[in-house]
Amino acid sequence: MEVDKVYLGDCVKIMKTLPNKSVDLVFADPPFNIGLKYDVYNDNLSYEKYYKWSEEWVKEACRLLKNSGAIYVAIGDEFAAELNIILKRRGFYFRNWIVWHYTFGQNQRKKFTRAHTHILYFTKDKARFTFNDKHIRVPSARQLVYKDKRANPLGKIPDDVWQFSRICGTFKERLGRHPCQMPESLLERIISVSSNEGDTVLDPFGGTGTTAAVAKKLKRHFITMEISEEYYDIILRRLNLRRVKSVSEDEEEEQRTLFAVLR
Numbered sequence: 490m491e492v493d494k495v496y497l498g499d500c501v502k503i504m505k506t507l508p509n510k511s512v513d514l515v516f517a518d519p520p521f522n523i524g525l526k527y528d529v530y531n532d533n534l535s536y537e538k539y540y541k542w543s544e545e546w547v548k549e550a551c552r553l554l555k556n557s558g559a560i561y562v563a564i565g566d567e568f569a570a571e572l573n574i575i576l577k578r579r580g581f582y583f584r585n586w587i588v589w590h591y592t593f594g595q596n597q598r599k600k601f602t603r604a605h606t607h608i609l610y611f612t613k614d615k616a617r618f619t620f621n622d623k624h625i626r627v628p629s630a631r632q633l634v635y636k637d638k639r640a641n642p643l644g645k646i647p648d649d650v651w652q653f654s655r656i657c658g659t660f661k662e663r664l665g666r667h668p669c670q671m672p673e674s675l676l677e678r679i680i681s682v683s684s685n686e687g688d689t690v691l692d693p694f695g696g697t698g699t700t701a702a703v704a705k706k707l708k709r710h711f712i713t714m715e716i717s718e719e720y721y722d723i724i725l726r727r728l729n730l731r732r733v734k735s736v737s738e739d740e741e742e743e744q745r746t747l748f749a750v751l752r
């Protein structure tokens with residue numbers, strides 16, 4: 490399978506063209522179905538449609554994941570419970586329900602400001618998976634506050650509530666007009682702990698290419714997909730890649746050839 494590749498098109502269709510058990514880690518940050526304004530994607534599907542579509546992409550991601558692999562799904566309050574069930578029904582083993590608590594949530598007028606996203610962490614196998622705890626340890630209160638000699642000098646494994654700032658419009662890291670670019674620091678933790686150098690990381694919902702960019706920085710291979718041409722171009726620029734033909738362009742060309750033959 491070709492790696493270090495960005496596809497333009499529908500991730501379900503594209504994943505169907507890729508071989509079984511070919512990736513080590515999946516990070517998926519799908520649209521949350523909360524009416525966000527994306528370039529082309531309609532983030533306002535009926536409950537049934539969104540649920541069915543979530544089942545479809547989870548099924549393909551599961552097929553592509555090696556038996557030793559892990560999947561992390563970022564999801565909002567509205568569908569976190571549903572995604573948790575879909576992942577369990579697909580046969581994944583639950584490991585953590587991580588809450589990403591961020592600063593700079595968008596101000597609300599008639600409800601409380603949203604300041605978190607759920608990140609569901611599952612593995613394909615119950616016992617065999619990568620977890621490089623040494624790469625993500627953080628200083629503990631035992632070390633810093635209580636100066637306890639028994640504290641592990643390497644720090645502790647982070648809790649399941651994570652603090653990273655959201656990428657706001659004015660941030661230097663912000664790329665283009667994408668409404669929900671994730672911080673690289675969050676992807677650094679996930680990719681460092683759940684994959685090794687040389688592994689392949691898949692993100693079916695590329696957005697601005699955060700997962701691919703961090704995977705590249707951490708010497709992993711990446712495969713990502715994005716349905717919007719505008720965002721696809723942002724990803725290519727971010728990764729210093731040249732434009733290549735998309736699956737849909739290939740399909741169109743096939744159809745043109747077929748019509749020419751039939752005529």
Ligand SMILES: C[S@@+](CC[C@H](N)C(=O)[O-])C[C@H]1O[C@@H](n2cnc3c(N)ncnc32)[C@H](O)[C@@H]1O
Pocket residue numbers: 498499500501518519520521527528529530667669670671672693694695696697698699700714715716717720
């Ligand atoms: C929540 S954003 C991902 C943001 C990304 N994590 C980042 O850091 O930039 C979801 C992305 O999925 C894309 N998308 C929606 N449906 C898709 C599909 N069927 N195939 C591929 N991409 C899709 C949207 O255009 C949007 O950019």
